[in-house]
Amino acid sequence: MATLSVVDVRDRRLPNVLTLPGAVVILVVAAVCGRGLPALIGAAALGGAYLVVHLVAPAAMGAGDVKLALGLGALTAALGTEVWALAALGAPLVTVVWGVLARLRTVPHGPSMCLATTAAVALTCLP
Incomplete structure (x- = not known):
């Protein structure tokens, strides 16, 4: 996730090589662990919601964010609905707060997605 975030901040894009293989691995591991359907x-x-935003406002949401949402949506849903909801709601919130605090009109969304997912997993899975 760190590499994804660095690339997105630096280049303002998330290449397929950094998003799609991870999504496939997560879906396969979830299936092997008996959590394939929730992950799917x-x-x-999450990918569908991001796709709708991308289609309605392409400048606001890149296609890389949509592809990243597939893997992160699978990961969090495999761990439970509450993890998925926390990450899904947290990512846009982090992006907005980052933009306001940095006084920027646009900020890359990938790092916020990664941070919100990491926080959701940590908060709900750690004792």
């Missing part, structure tokens, strides 16, 4: 649903739900 989570990937479709």
